[in-house]
Amino acid sequence: MPTEHLSIADFIQRLPKPETHLHIEGALPWELINELEPGRFSSPPASWDKNYRFQSFAAFETELLDMAGAWYQSPERYHIAAKRILSRLKDEQNVRYLETSFASGVVEHFGLDGQQVARAIKQASPPGMEVRVFMGIHHDGYTDRSRGFIEDSIHWPELDGLDLHGAEETPLEDWAFDLWERARANGKFTKAHAGEFMGPEFVLRVVEELGVSRIQHGVRAAEDPDILPRLAAAGVRMDECPISNLKLGVVPSMEAHPIRQLLSAGIPCTISTDDPISFGNTLKDEYMALHESLEFSADELAVLASNGFEQALVDKSLKDTWLQEVRDCLDAYRKGR
Numbered sequence: 528m529p530t531e532h533l534s535i536a537d538f539i540q541r542l543p544k545p546e547t548h549l550h551i552e553g554a555l556p557w558e559l560i561n562e563l564e565p566g567r568f569s570s571p572p573a574s575w576d577k578n579y580r581f582q583s584f585a586a587f588e589t590e591l592l593d594m595a596g597a598w599y600q601s602p603e604r605y606h607i608a609a610k611r612i613l614s615r616l617k618d619e620q621n622v623r624y625l626e627t628s629f630a631s632g633v634v635e636h637f638g639l640d641g642q643q644v645a646r647a648i649k650q651a652s653p654p655g656m657e658v659r660v661f662m663g664i665h666h667d668g669y670t671d672r673s674r675g676f677i678e679d680s681i682h683w684p685e686l687d688g689l690d691l692h693g694a695e696e697t698p699l700e701d702w703a704f705d706l707w708e709r710a711r712a713n714g715k716f717t718k719a720h721a722g723e724f725m726g727p728e729f730v731l732r733v734v735e736e737l738g739v740s741r742i743q744h745g746v747r748a749a750e751d752p753d754i755l756p757r758l759a760a761a762g763v764r765m766d767e768c769p770i771s772n773l774k775l776g777v778v779p780s781m782e783a784h785p786i787r788q789l790l791s792a793g794i795p796c797t798i799s800t801d802d803p804i805s806f807g808n809t810l811k812d813e814y815m816a817l818h819e820s821l822e823f824s825a826d827e828l829a830v831l832a833s834n835g836f837e838q839a840l841v842d843k844s845l846k847d848t849w850l851q852e853v854r855d856c857l858d859a860y861r862k863g864r
């Protein structure tokens with residue numbers, strides 16, 4: 528009997544996946560704003576094109592906030608969008624574990640109840656998917672208007688942690704170091720965006736001074752091979768978004784993405800989609816991009832998925848179940864069924 532060979536696309540489809548770097552505003556299903564304001568949002572953004580490159584981070588942020596701001600104006604809207612986003616991730620991308628963040632800046636701008644926003648996202652979790660919700664705060668996001676709810680947030684049971692967002696070159700202010708420490712003391716998990724636009728020293732700084740070990744992106748750390756072993760020794764893990772990096776000009780081409788360098792330095796990496804409403808990407812696209820441009824094998828793609836499950840904020844038995852599913856999926860692929 529001839530062996531039926533599974534394609535790598537079949538393997539990627541079947542692979543149980545974590546998504547650990549997703550901005551809920553950036554994941555807005557485009558049809559929601561198209562239905563809401565068909566005149567203003569008549570066709571998907573030009574940035575969905577494979578060859579599109581953003582002129583700058585500011586241009587990207589302006590476009591994204593224009594779309595997200597049209598929708599995310601109440602906790603109810605967060606819930607409606609999150610329901611679609613999460614169920615599609617589960618049904619279409621085979622995502623079992625999700626870490627997603629919402630922006631404190633949106634809560635502040637529309638005067639929302641941040642705790643209700645966190646709850647609205649959490650309650651959108653479909654059965655069979657574990658969801659952890661983070662609030663992202665910009666470097667200069669601790670303002671007179673946001674201070675109150677940001678301080679409260681580290682006591683909200685619906686919130687799993689904090690993430691540092693926004694333009695990296697804006698100086699870090701004193702409040703951040705203290706808040707990150709107090710959040711951890713209250714049982715919250717902390718992470719930070721770094722090494723997307725600023726260099727290796729900034730990545731090292733957020734690890735050493737902000738006390739985080741989970742870095743969102745971290746790509747530019749690869750520019751200093753001497754820093755990589757220090758990051759690895761500090762237990763740093765990185766949640767990479769290769770298509771985002773390409774479209775934002777963080778890397779000149781997918782072939783030039785340093786994910787292999789980071790992995791071989793002993794830094795466990797995962798892959799995620801970041802802001803699909805801007806990049807027009809799916810999680811399967813990210814896996815396929817690494818296979819096509821960087822020759823990642825099925826085994827290597829499975830390592831990326833396993834890395835995400837290993838770092839998941841769940842108990843060990845659930846982690847072990849997911850890791851076994853990854854091994855079973857790889858096994859079936861090798862046997863061609």
Ligand SMILES: [Zn+2]
Pocket residue numbers: 548550720743801
């Ligand atoms: Zn991000």
